[in-house]
Amino acid sequence: MAERRLSRAEARRIAIRAQLLADDRPDDLLTVVEQLTFLQLDPTAAVAPSADLVAWTRLGSGYAPDDLQQALERDRTLFEHHAQPTVLEPVLAMVRPMADLGLYLAEMHASRSIDGQRVRWIEANRGFRRRVLDLLKESGPLPSRDIPDTSEVSWTSTGWTNERNVTRMLEFLAARGEIAIAGRRGRTRLWDLAERIYPADTVVVPADEAQRIRDGRRLGALGVARPAIVGEAGVPVEIEGTSGPWRVDPDASADEFQGRTALLSPFDRLIHDRTRARELFDFDYLLEMYKPKDKRRWGYFALPLLHGDRLIGKVDAIADRKESVLRVNAIHPDVRITRALTSAVRAELAALAGWLGLADIDYPRSRTRTASPNVGREL
Helix, strand or coil: CCCEEECHHHHHHHHHHHCCCCCCCCCCHHHHHHHHCCEECCCCCCCCCHHHHHHHHHHHHHCCHHHHHHHHHCCCCEEEEECCCCCCCCCCEEEEEHHHCHHHHHHHHHCCCCCCHHHHHHHHCHHHHHHHHHHHHHHCCECHHHCCCCCCCCCCCCCCCCCCHHHHHHHHHHHCCCEEEEEEECCEEEEEEHHHHCCCCCCCCCHHHHHHHHHHHHHHHHCEECHHHHCCCCEEEEECCCCCCEEECCCCCCCCCCCCEEECCCCCCCCCCHHHHHHHHCCCCCCCCCCCHHHCCCCCCCEEEEECCEEEEEEEEEEECCCCEEEEEEEEECCCCCHHHHHHHHHHHHHHHHHHCCCEEECCCCCCCCCCCCCCCCC
16 A cells, blocks of 8 residues: 655644644543543643643533542543653653553553562562552552651662652552542542552553553644654654654544644643654744743743644733732734734633633733744734
8 A cells, every 4th residue: 555645734734633732622531532642741830731721622611620639539531640761751650541541551560570670679678668658558649748758778869759658668569550649639640549549440461452542642642753652653744844754643634624722731642752853844843941031032921823734823821819810921923914824823722811811901012023024913
């Protein structure tokens, strides 16, 4: 069979539709997480926590942050999974569908016997491990501060985890599938025995098969991706104007695409792979929250701006909850701005302010900066 060929516009539309950012919105949070495969938890809340912002961008005003807490803590349709960093998924805190738990259990169980510093440290702290499990069985769910450090051997590290023995033990036991996160109070995780959180009838999918399924799920969430990200999932595709191999979800289509305007989290998976964003969207972006203020081009927590099938700029905004104002410090357009585009962007900012419960929007009158001298001034 001949290799499929896509224009860059088709590839963009497939990617946007896969991320549930086309005009046809999903109906509920579980549908969103099942399609995206996870929501990343990040404490930064300059506008809103990333998981909430990603969910709102898909669901609109029908989504409330309490929906996420209910799905995690009461309905148990989602679970928090702290994977170890990898090239593919370099973040630790993720919310995944409980229906996908079986795709991770084999990996969790295997980690109990893989030789390394973690396993050797747990072996040296058998008594500490047993005491943690017994305390959770008797009194869980508990925050780490309510669990005494009775370690026999301290965890040593050159980083911030040095001698954080309780936190290390809890995270390692969770990675092994022995305990799980029962919920959060603010940013504080509550820990409990996994048997109280995970369904007892969960089927463990063998590791090789689980990886194949996860690759396919990841491709379904991205639409198009490089083989390094999704393995052999999908079918090979050539995308005009790019070099090297791509894979595409065989069920994906750009036909009858209808886009919309959306403000994205800096952690949104549509733009998370910066190289892919440049190749498909000609979009340059960098999260600058860790840069000194005078070194930032776009702002502390600039929101990428999607319109139709293009990423058209960044919005530097912050939610001033004390004054009940969404402060738009600057808008950085990458394209020529028209009145229609201005209207669409302002409508999305108004929707964001309304969802956040803010009474007003402060626009950047003379502070708007542009990427090109040809960009209009409507914004």
